[in-house]
Amino acid sequence: MTLLSESEQQQVAAAIKRIERDTDAELVTVLAARADDYTYISLLWAGMLALLGPGVINYYPLWLNAHELLLTQWLTFIVLSLLFKVPAITTRLVPQRVRHWHAANLARRQFLELKLHHTEGGTGMLIFVSEAERYVEILVDHGISSQLSDETWAAIVSDFTMAVRRGETLQGFLTCIAACGEVLRQHVPVTRLRNELPDHLVILT
Template identity: 70%
Template sequence: MALLTESEIQQVSQAIARIERETDAEIVTVLAAQADDYTYIPLLWAALIALLLPGIINYHAGWLGQRDLLLTQWGGFAVLAFLFRIPAITTRLIPRRVRHWRAANLARRQFLEQGLHHTVGDTGVLIFVSEAERYVEILVDRGIGSRVDDTAWQPIIAVFTTQVRRGQTLQGFLTCIDSVGSVLAHHVPVTHVRNELPDRLVVLS
């Protein structure tokens, strides 16, 4: 299932094109379904619970023989490993710090992969969202960072994060792009017409 429809992606593209007429900045937007599949974490939780819980029950109740204990552990591991792979459950098993660290790493990789570090005047701007982690970040190259303090982006990120949590990803992008555009138009106004990078929203499913 697409994170946004083609029509919604086009709305984001049009918003980028509109604000780039007012600034020398080159803006790229990236939407990821999830920053990582976290394959090993559900398995670790399943193994830990499957190993410990039957043993604890048997210690206090004493109703499991050695063979039954082993079967219970293997069966419990299989069931829990399956359940813990459900995205809604997986997300809750992973510490927030870990989820945000993975999302931040993906954002930085995308900054490089989308060519934002090769723009004229170092004016690349990445607006990055990872839905599963409810993570939003705005990354800028040196040409923007030297003129705009990082604190300028924090209120914009906070609003966008709230909208992502509410499932309002499209509106979050549109609001964020407009807000970022206002900041850029003031600090990095347009000096010449150019469009080095595609305006289309990059979707990582």
């Protein structure tokens, strides 16, 4: 699945290049389709509803014998398991707090896997988006956090999150990168040209 087209990904990369000319920050962007497949959630819901089936059937006498009740349970479980695997449905079955917890964990794993914590001066910065969870987070290394508090990014993240909810992920990226660039130019200005990390958008499908 392609979350952004090739030309849209190039727009994001170009936006990163523009702001990195004026700051020592090493910016990396990651776009994930979803933070988890939540298979256990779909199975849990299907199992619970299948177990409730006999009680509902017994409440409304349908004169089914034990074999027919068991068969009904199994069919209910199989059908619901398949139905609940549809991403649009699965996401709605998972509490927001759980979805955001998974997305936050994935963001932190990406920060480490992409070696944003190994940049010279600790100026790595990650803009992370998980579309299914409608989750946006900005993570920065110590070289930036020592200059700027986490509250600096709150409004930028909020605006980006709203853009993702509207289905405007590309524009959200471009606006977010530009807004981050304005802040970084002032507080983490360029001291020498370097490019330690790739500028392209990392896609997780």
